[in-house]
Amino acid sequence: MKLDIDTIGDWKRTNDCGSLRRDDIGREVALLGWVNRRRDLGKLIFIDLRDRSGLTQIVFDEEFDKVSHEKAGILRNEWVIAVKGEVTARLPGQENPDLPTGDIEIKVRELKILNETEVPPFQVDGKIDASENVRLKYRYLELRRPALFHNLVMRHKIALGIRNFLNSEGFLEVETPFLTKSTPEGARDYLVPSRITKGSFYALPQSPQLFKQLLMVAGFDRYFQIVRCFRDEDLRADRQPEFTQVDLELSFVDEDGVMDVVEGMMVGIFSEILGYPVSRPFPRIEYGKAMDLYGSDKPDIRFGMELRDVSDLLRSSTFRAFTKVIEEGGVVKAVNIRKGASFSRKELDELSSLVSDSGAKGLFWAKLRRDGWQSPLAKFVGPDSRSAVEERLGAREGDLIIFVSGMAHVANEALGQLRIEIGKRLHLVTDGEYSFVWVTRFPLLEYDEDEKRYVAVHHPFTAPLEEDIPLLAERPKQVRARSYDLVLNGEEIGGGSVRIHTIGLQNQIFRILGLGKEEVKEKFGFFLEALRYGAPPHGGIALGFDRLVAIMVGAESLRDVIAFPKTQRATCAVADAPSRVDRDQLSELGLSLLCP
């Protein structure tokens, strides 16, 4: 039988492929979709017909309708077809309990073939998975698969939940420019050349930060936007060059006002979409304490294993690697791993190299045996000190204590990474558990050794803690910010702050950041001017929407929650962007290329 492509004519779909049930038996229906799989038994042909809602088995029976049966013989996977027929009960014992539609099947009276297909580069309904570059190039085929489709449905529902919640709280969604101004500070900008003003460039926004603050000056009071942002930096599994933020800003609020809204929003969508009860208020931990206890500014608090400073207990040991560090102003920090005494030498070596990767000198360990410490440290640390260490860490027989010495920030970070790695290895967290925490009062500034100047930890519009303002001039490093990050399961999913709303303080910060008067005027003049016209106190936050969705659906990579994501080299595998452009197109923009 040769292939003729039919026209759809006046056929109308009566049902989707996922919804017919036993109750529908006897109905005449018209279904349209893709051939998911065919099972040709000769005089009987079964097809699983697929659309985004699911599968329905359709049957071509020579005795029932000879014409459609003959035509069905040439069908292949992924062809697009339309069938008319009757919903019938499957023969007793032939039901498929794995399908929601498994009690019924469609006896086909008439078949239309609407499209054929090339042999797909990978099997859409395949057990064998193709490599990611193939799947990314043919993304429209991968999107036919239920797993990825489900993620995007969830993404839609979460966005909708957020919009509904914020709307009910009196927020207005306002769009802000994509073609805007390059500003110093922060990530590398994506630039867009201007045709009309040759030699000048727009920048795509890293976030709508300044515009949303202008909306506060404009009296909008409560603004939000689910908005694309662009940062030209290297990618990671949790980082895309264009990504989506849930961006909020509120007037006449302090930290609590912002956190309140965000907590309400999270409780709402987690309950509505996952049926998961998140309790409020979320715990808050100051940055300094987070580093101290968890060695991270995004602590995963789903498990304990807190870090403890044991410097005072080991000061009098005879172990030079410890005493020397302590004398030089460093610390010895330790963490207890419950039942860790069974770790092999190889595992300990792996952990040790992990620690040295994060810049710390080395790792020392002590296994708590029935007869005392089994440890390279045993002979250097007296019995009193040993039991004091055990007590501080709550360690008991069968446990493993890990020590790292060094300057506080180095030791903290090293042990913090170790803590996460061990948490993974020992499966200390269960799937489907969600734990929020606010990390507050980050340092306002940090010193950049490369640039030889202070840079903003959050951004230059973040307000310092009022009580720390007097320190700005003399000890800027010690000034804490009115900032807060939202952390979910050890991942940063948002960050915000109360902003500076007076011009004097804003200028002072720019001065400390080493930005010259002219530069400030040129880059931020429009914003500073706005601050002169009655800017209200305000604050806000930006949440990483892709990351939030990824965590909620359990995706490993942001690529799994974005319809058409970028590859690690920031290319679009589908469209093959970026690409070269004509010389004419360049000259129209007043551009020429340095590299051929």
Add this chain to the structure above:
RNA sequence: GGGGACGUAGUUCAGUUCUGGUUAGAACGCCGGCCUGUCACGCCGGAGGUCGCGGGUUCGAGUCCCGUCGUCCCCGCCA
């Protein structure tokens, strides 16, 4: 910018080091045939390869060496 893993049929992989050597295999998919209750249908037969690309060593390279491109993970970077 740096470190690492991978690249062989349409797809996923084996073969690659120790040890270079006949016609590069398997599964799924694809093509043809048979089959009236399948649902990962079954059975019979068949086609399909620039071993990422370029160079080198060698009588001989999928295999060894150098370079390069691509995909992914990590560090730097990401206010």
